[in-house]
């Protein structure tokens with residue numbers, strides 16, 4: 341009897357120990373990533389300022405303002421709409437930590453879908469985080485899920501009906517921020533986050549907005565600039581400029597009948613000129629092999645190399661160098677600079693004047709961490 345008691349106490353202690361470790365790991369996922377803003381930061385706010393019911397939720401993500409207090413355009417940059425697409429998120433962090441604005445205003449949201457950063461996609465075998473070698477040590481960042489955490493919005497309906505169009509999508513997409521625009525103030529969690537972002541665009545009179553993404557190497561819209569039809573002249577001018585620097589981007593027009601997407605709904609509901617950019621991210625691909633933080637940052641995968649050499653469909657992958665994060669971030673930053681240059685040419689009376697966004701050559705030769713404090 342006494343022996344049974346000792347065994348029971350021992351098992352209970354082990355169970356409690358494992359629970360403690362598991363809960364501490366679980367709570368770690370809720371810890372926000374640290375960002376060190378550049379000295380030009382004029383205000384830090386959060387999304388609940390544009391939809392009060394987000395207060396205290398994981399949707400209440402930080403917003404960084406760089407206001408030159410001089411006349412000029414207002415620019416919004418969103419990273420982390422899909423938290424499993426790190427180039428968008430890290431490009432936004434590089435902006436927050438380096439940007440200088442001399443005319444107009446920049447607003448940056450590095451983790452647009454804050455909720456998706458608190459979990460990972462089940463069955464993908466994804467790492468929870470990754471590290472980058474910054475100027476003075478290692479920086480750790482969360483790698484999250486494409487959609488919001490089910491703890492914030494559950495259960496998914498069988499069919500997701502987009503508001504207000506009524507378009508039907510798979511039930512899972514109800515937690516996808518980039519299917520939730522224009523959103524509604526009293527809607528579900530994701531619709532409220534979408535509403536808050538669009539409300540910010542209207543309240544702050546945003547002139548140009550970017551939504552930075554990544555996708556699997558086999559997705560055809562990789563390395564494209566997708567814009568609302570009212571931005572096509574700016575997209576085309578930017579693509580020519582990028583082409584002169586040997587950077588190829590495809591020009592895509594936002595489909596009119598595919599609702600809920602940032603570039604479509606922001607452009608339809610406000611005066612903003614919206615752009616979405618995609619880079620090639622092997623860790624999201626269906627052909628990938630070993631899935632770890634190394635694949636995320638280095639983008640080297642032997643199955644993609646083989647597919648590129650043998651497959652007769654389009655794959656955006658470099659057989660020699662892979663598709664590392666530094667190239668993906670460099671492309672996003674180059675795209676932003678080129679589009680804003682084309683915007684300034686078109687609207688000389690309302691220019692956005694900025695500096696200190698590292699160039700494509702700088703990011704690819706020094707690596708991303710060089711631009712993180």
Ligand SMILES: [Zn+2]
Pocket residue numbers: 421422425553554555
């Ligand atoms: Zn995406």
